[in-house]
Amino acid sequence: MESLITLRKELHKHPELSGEETETSQKVIRELEKYEPSQILKNIGGNGVVAIFNPSGNDTDKTILFRAELDGLPVNEATSVDYQSVKKGKMHACGHDGHMAILIGLAREIQKNRPNRVCVILLFQPAEETGEGALKVLEDKKFKELVIDHAYALHNLPGYDENTLYIKSNSFASASVGVEISIKGESSHAAYPEQGINPSNVVAGIIKKINDEFNAFSKSNSGSKYAVTYIKMGERAFGMSPGEASIGLTFRSETDDTLKKCLDWVEDLVKHEAKTFSGNITTNRVEPFAATINSDEGCEVVKIAGKQLGIDVEELDNSFPWSEDFGRFGEKFPITLFGLGSGKDSAPLHSEKYDFNDSLLPAGINLFKAIIDYYSQP
Numbered sequence: 020m021e022s023l024i025t026l027r028k029e030l031h032k033h034p035e036l037s038g039e040e041t042e043t044s045q046k047v048i049r050e051l052e053k054y055e056p057s058q059i060l061k062n063i064g065g066n067g068v069v070a071i072f073n074p075s076g077n078d079t080d081k082t083i084l085f086r087a088e089l090d091g092l093p094v095n096e097a098t099s100v101d102y103q104s105v106k107k108g109k110m111h112a113c114g115h116d117g118h119m120a121i122l123i124g125l126a127r128e129i130q131k132n133r134p135n136r137v138c139v140i141l142l143f144q145p146a147e148e149t150g151e152g153a154l155k156v157l158e159d160k161k162f163k164e165l166v167i168d169h170a171y172a173l174h175n176l177p178g179y180d181e182n183t184l185y186i187k188s189n190s191f192a193s194a195s196v197g198v199e200i201s202i203k204g205e206s207s208h209a210a211y212p213e214q215g216i217n218p219s220n221v222v223a224g225i226i227k228k229i230n231d232e233f234n235a236f237s238k239s240n241s242g243s244k245y246a247v248t249y250i251k252m253g254e255r256a257f258g259m260s261p262g263e264a265s266i267g268l269t270f271r272s273e274t275d276d277t278l279k280k281c282l283d284w285v286e287d288l289v290k291h292e293a294k295t296f297s298g299n300i301t302t303n304r305v306e307p308f309a310a311t312i313n314s315d316e317g318c319e320v321v322k323i324a325g326k327q328l329g330i331d332v333e334e335l336d337n338s339f340p341w342s343e344d345f346g347r348f349g350e351k352f353p354i355t356l357f358g359l360g361s362g363k364d365s366a367p368l369h370s371e372k373y374d375f376n377d378s379l380l381p382a383g384i385n386l387f388k389a390i391i392d393y394y395s396q397p
């Protein structure tokens with residue numbers, strides 16, 4: 020375990036942002052090579068890496084995929100650990116360093132003991148945080164040739180009991196999407212605002228209207244949430260009345276269908292507000308994430324694995340409001356994502372104080388191993 024913790028800290032020290040994970044993927048490949056997979060596929064959907072471990076005999080009944088993520092986040096690290104990020108403004112603030120270490124640990128276990136009848140695929144996917152990586156992996160020619168029966172992944176959960184397994188069938192993590200509203204008026208001298216089209220009133224109108232009406236809308240579309248993520252207009256100057264503005268919003272829902280209703284709703288609302296404005300308003304959807312819909316069978320397998328290992332298993336009542344790019348894989352084969360509690364005191368995901376809890380490494384590896392054992396039984 021010590022060498023895995025060292026590897027995890029090494030990965031933590033050198034984070035790379037979504038789509039830029041070249042060094043990380045090289046490091047992952049070097050580690051994987053030590054454990055002699057049958058095949059390593061490189062540059063999958065960008066910087067993605069796939070390691071394939073054929074079963075010990077000639078027969079393959081099932082092909083099971085396990086996923087980790089390669090990317091860090093644009094966050095300035097403020098932990099005081101001695102393996103702090105050496106890259107300013109970049110940080111492993113979601114624990115993907117830990118998830119990678121778990122899969123490397125699993126590779127080591129598989130080398131020691133190749134499973135019967137189960138082909139194991141380890142996927143290190145790029146660009147999870149922007150919701151772009153999974154789709155690119157799925158569209159990759161080399162990945163398309165793989166026949167996958169089931170994909171599993173775990174995510175560490177700060178604020179939840181340490182080393183407790185959290186599972187939920189159906190929707191586990193929400194669908195989400197960013198909405199950019201671009202408002203084009205006309206700038207003018209601040210002494211003559213009437214000669215231009217200042218967008219401030221329509222910006223205020225749109226935000227107020229969404230705020231006033233969203234509660235009523237979400238009552239009939241439960242599990243939906245939104246947040247204003249940015250508002251931009253003008254400069255720190257007093258001689259000019261600006262002519263452009265933009266608003267960023269994010270919407271999330273338990274299912275893809277409900278999210279679509281949210282988007283139709285907000286786009287209608289903006290269209291309606293635009294009628295009161297003499298400039299031009301356009302909306303644009305960005306960074307879409309599919310809902311992560313867990314397979315019933317996969318949830319049962321995860322529960323069996325947890326109980327076998329004596330790990331506490333808790334079933335969640337509600338899906339998480341955050342999104343996981345892993346959900347996209349569910350469009351092609353059954354998927355199951357579960358959570359592993361990082362402890363009540365752990366700083367939240369995506370925060371500058373966050374650090375992956377290394378005590379999760381053994382449980383993560385053992386759970387994945389128990390899932391493989393489940394499928395390799397006759």
Ligand SMILES: [Zn+2]
Nearest residue numbers: 113148368369
């Ligand atoms: Zn994240």
Ligand SMILES: [Zn+2]
Nearest residue numbers: 113114115174
């Ligand atoms: Zn994450």
